[in-house]
Amino acid sequence: MNRKRKLLIPLLFCSAMLTACDDKSTENAAAMTPEVGVVTLSPGSVNVMSELPGRTVPYEVAEIRPQVGGIIIKRNFIEGDKVNQGDSLYQIDPAPLQAELNSAKGSLAKALSTASNARITFNRQASLLKTNYVSRQDYDTARTQLNEAEANVTVAKAAVEQATINLQYANVTSPITGVSGKSSVTVGALVTANQGDALVTVQRLDPIYVDLTQSVQDFLRMKEEVASGQIKQVQGSTPVQLNLENGKRYSQTGTLKFSDPTVDETTGSVTLRAIFPNPNGDLLPGMYVTALVDEGSRQNVLLVPQEGVTHNAQGKATALILDKDDVVQLREINATKAIGNQWIVTAGLQAGDRVIVSGLQRIHPGIKARAISSSQENASTESKQ
CATH class of the missing domain: 1.10.287.470 (Helix hairpin bin)
Known part of the structure; x- marks a missing residue:
């Protein structure tokens, strides 16, 4: 009887040791599974904004030239000041x-x-x-x-x-209300009727035009998407916002007036013209600006955070997802347009996919990972730039 007890004690000790080793292995395996932040995609709607370069253009321009010849005997304006329609600018000897x-x-x-x-x-x-x-x-x-x-x-x-x-x-007047430029003549100058050089240029700057350029490809894409119903445009005027060269947003909102029906053969682009209020004269002719044009609302789109989109050696957009078995998979996607800090994805992903947006440096396709909720979990819901 004592002999049996002596044999049983070592066996129980070995069994306990084996159980402890198995538990420790399981714990180690769980600890080795990397954690990744994921965003579960769901379709939504988003306002699509086109970012277009442009330059400011005066609303009206009048190059003042004499209609009779003679000697300038008086200049009646201060350069750079506002002049009204009908104001006397120069007096020619009568x-x-x-x-x-x-x-x-x-x-x-x-x-x-x-x-x-x-x-x-x-x-x-x-x-x-x-x-x-x-x-x-x-x-x-x-x-x-x-x-x-x-x-x-x-x-x-x-x-x-x-x-x-x-x-x-003989009394040279301004045909428009605007801001006078630099005078090209002084008192005592001899001028001739309809001469080539303007005496001064008057520009109306409130309101002011902004001429924008858009590639033909983007122009045709937008027309197709509107025609197919992918983009719903708001009836009425299209709002436009401006970013200035100093990076600040212009305080006034403009509207799109028209698009030039002619394509520039040199640049392969079309010109869009917007009009903006300019009560404080913040916009001057010739300024470079960036315009944000509201194309409309795109329905049933998938938005993926930029952190979840990478590009391979061929320059194609890719994303890592977790499948239903928590295995990392690589997907090649079609990321068509950036909206804020997200991409519109039209191919390669579908609603319900879990896109990995953090912990990417610890994983690669084919391994298992443990998903945790990302702070951007609701990234694919309705968004507006």
């Missing part, structure tokens, strides 16, 4: 123009007098013709002279009108 007007008026008076005498002569010839006291030829001559005299009156009146207009043109 004396020669006034003399031309006086001469034209004298010519008109002479023509009127000649016409009056011609009319009296014609009426007399017409009366005498009835009694055959004058020949038909004398009558015709009188009628011709009257017609010529009346024509000369018309010419003289036109000369007076033109001289009056020229005298008014």
Whole structure:
């Protein structure tokens, strides 16, 4: 009996040792399984924004040129200041123009007098013709002279009108309300009618245009997606926002006006024009800006955090997922557009997939991993940039 006890004790000790080893192996295996953060994808809707480069363009531009020649005797504006429509900018010496007007008026008076005498002569010839006291030829001559005299009156009146207009043109005014630029002439300069160089340029900057460029590929893609119903556009004007060169967002929201129907052969792009309020003059002509154009709402899309998207040696987008058995799988995906810190994925993934977004350095395809909820778990729900 004692001998049996002696044999049983070592056996129980060995069994306990084996059980402890098995438990420790299980614990070690569990400890060696890497933990990864995952995001479970679910379809949602997102507002799609296109980021387009552009430059600011004045709403109206008037290059001021003289319509009559003469000497500039006065400049009536301060460079860089606002001018209103009809404000006087320059005064050209009116004396020669006034003399031309006086001469034209004298010519008109002479023509009127000649016409009056011609009319009296014609009426007399017409009366005498009835009694055959004058020949038909004398009558015709009188009628011709009257017609010529009346024509000369018309010419003289036109000369007076033109001289009056020229005298008014001596006061060079602004045709628009805007901001004046640098004057190219000073007092005493001789200018000529319709000269090539502008005296000054006036630009209307409130509102102001922004000309944007969009590639033909993106333009056609957007048209196709709208036509197929993938993107739903809001009826009415399309809102546009601006980022300035200093990285700040412009405070005013603009609207898209139109798209140029012509493709630029050099750049392969189309031009879109937006209009923005510019009450404080923050936008100046020629500024480089980046516009965010609201294309519309895309329905039933999958959004994947950027941390979960990588690119292989061929430049193709890929993502690591955990399958139903918690095995890491590599998927090649089609990431079409970045929305904030997420990608729109149109192929390679589906709703319910668990995309790995953290712990990527500890895993590779084919191994098991333990999923933990990521802070970006709801990344694929409805989002707006």
